[in-house]
Amino acid sequence: xxxxxxxxxxxxxxxxxxxxxxxxxxxxxxxxxxxxxxxxxxxxxxxxxxxxxxxxxxxxxxxxxxxxxxxxxxxxxxxxxxxxxxxxxxxxxxxxxxxxxxxxxxxxxxxxxxxxxxxxxxxxxxxxxxxxxxxxxxxxxxxxxxxxxxxxxxxxxxxxxxxxxxxxxxxxxxxxxxxxxxxxxxxxxxxxxx
Amino acid sequence: xxxxxxxxxxxxxxxxxxxxxxxxxxxxxxxxxxxxxxxxxxxxxxxxxxxxxxxxxxxxxxxxxxxxxxxxxxxxxxxxxxxxxxxxxxxxxxxxxxxxxxxxxxxxxxxxxxxxxxxxxxxxxxxxxxxxxxxxxxxxxxxxxxxxxxxxxxxxxxxxxxxxxxxxxxxxxxxxxxxxxxx
Numbered sequence: 001x002x003x004x005x006x007x008x009x010x011x012x013x014x015x016x017x018x019x020x021x022x023x024x025x026x027x028x029x030x031x032x033x034x035x036x037x038x039x040x041x042x043x044x045x046x047x048x049x050x051x052x053x054x055x056x057x058x059x060x061x062x063x064x065x066x067x068x069x070x071x072x073x074x075x076x077x078x079x080x081x082x083x084x085x086x087x088x089x090x091x092x093x094x095x096x097x098x099x100x101x102x103x104x105x106x107x108x109x110x111x112x113x114x115x116x117x118x119x120x121x122x123x124x125x126x127x128x129x130x131x132x133x134x135x136x137x138x139x140x141x142x143x144x145x146x147x148x149x150x151x152x153x154x155x156x157x158x159x160x161x162x163x164x165x166x167x168x169x170x171x172x173x174x175x176x177x178x179x180x181x182x183x184x185x186x187x188x189x190x191x192x193x194x
Numbered sequence: 195x196x197x198x199x200x201x202x203x204x205x206x207x208x209x210x211x212x213x214x215x216x217x218x219x220x221x222x223x224x225x226x227x228x229x230x231x232x233x234x235x236x237x238x239x240x241x242x243x244x245x246x247x248x249x250x251x252x253x254x255x256x257x258x259x260x261x262x263x264x265x266x267x268x269x270x271x272x273x274x275x276x277x278x279x280x281x282x283x284x285x286x287x288x289x290x291x292x293x294x295x296x297x298x299x300x301x302x303x304x305x306x307x308x309x310x311x312x313x314x315x316x317x318x319x320x321x322x323x324x325x326x327x328x329x330x331x332x333x334x335x336x337x338x339x340x341x342x343x344x345x346x347x348x349x350x351x352x353x354x355x356x357x358x359x360x361x362x363x364x365x366x367x368x369x370x371x372x373x374x375x376x377x
Binding site: 056 | 217220221224225228229245246249250253306307308309312315316318319337338339344359362363366367369370373374
């Protein structure tokens with residue numbers, strides 16, 4: 001059956017040679033089966049002919065190019081603003097990120113002592129000594145010890161350490177700037193005392 | 195017989211900046227593009243989408259047209275590619291979607307065929323065509339509706355004429371069987 005189908009399809013498709021077509025038409029005359037099979041395929045060919053030239057809604061085809069043009073026009077209009085928009089968004093994101101990280105770095109310096117706080121060191125550090133009722137004759141010695149502690153710390157960190165050798169701790173503290181006072185305060189508090 | 199010289203002229207005019215030349219080219223081929231896409235996809239909405247896609251590709255890529263083939267072949271190549279791509283996308287959607295596979299029934303509510311009698315026959319054949327594998331359907335459409343030679347179809351699809359004839363044979367055989375079953 002397959003070979004018959006192939007011949008029929010080639011015959012209807014017009015791809016049989018001249019000789020092949022003559023032979024087929026000769027076989028058609030003598031074979032009812034071949035004619036029946038050919039009729040089945042011819043039905044499809046007829047259906048194709050009927051559906052080849054279809055009358056369609058002309059309004060639709062009239063709209064195709066205007067629809068296309070409106071799309072290309074929209075693409076062109078959006079082209080420049082799209083890049084400007086993308087640039088603006090990127091710039092905004094960059095500025096926000098930059099300020100965020102800069103702000104975080106800035107905030108780490110927030111613990112700098114105010115001027116008041118640096119003078120408070122003068123009152124806070126000696127305070128614990130008061131509660132122990134140290135006799136007067138020992139206070140001078142205690143003052144000396146405190147001065148010596150502060151001086152040692154300053155010597156360990158300061159670049160112009162020599163200036164701190166003679167002063168008592170009031171003078172020492174008074175000459176410190178806010179940042180130095182804070183660092184000194186932290187260092188002394190972290191150490192074990194007598 | 196296609197007048198290639200006038201088409202080349204339209205292409206050249208468009209490339210020189212004459213937008214109306216593109217419109218004339220589009221007007222010449224829009225129905226062919228639509229009906230080829232319609233028969234490939236089986237519904238009006240998908241065919242409409244393909245028409246717009248093909249026009250856009252033509253608009254953007256006409257500057258790459260090499261004049262080694264006819265404009266006609268070049269446009270059909272784009273139409274064929276876009277149609278096959280849409281069918282692939284549709285198949286993937288069917289695989290990954292839990293919805294009813296026969297979505298074409300929903301899309302068939304919008305149609306542009308004016309004659310009701312022809313519409314019934316057209317839709318009957320359209321349903322049967324949709325059952326064919328895409329490549330067989332394509333050859334059948336190129337051969338019977340676009341009335342192309344196997345050499346032209348080979349140039350468009352890249353398939354050998356022998357392969358095309360084999361595809362055509364299988365397509366014709368299956369359509370005949372299915373249509374006779376329904377009668």
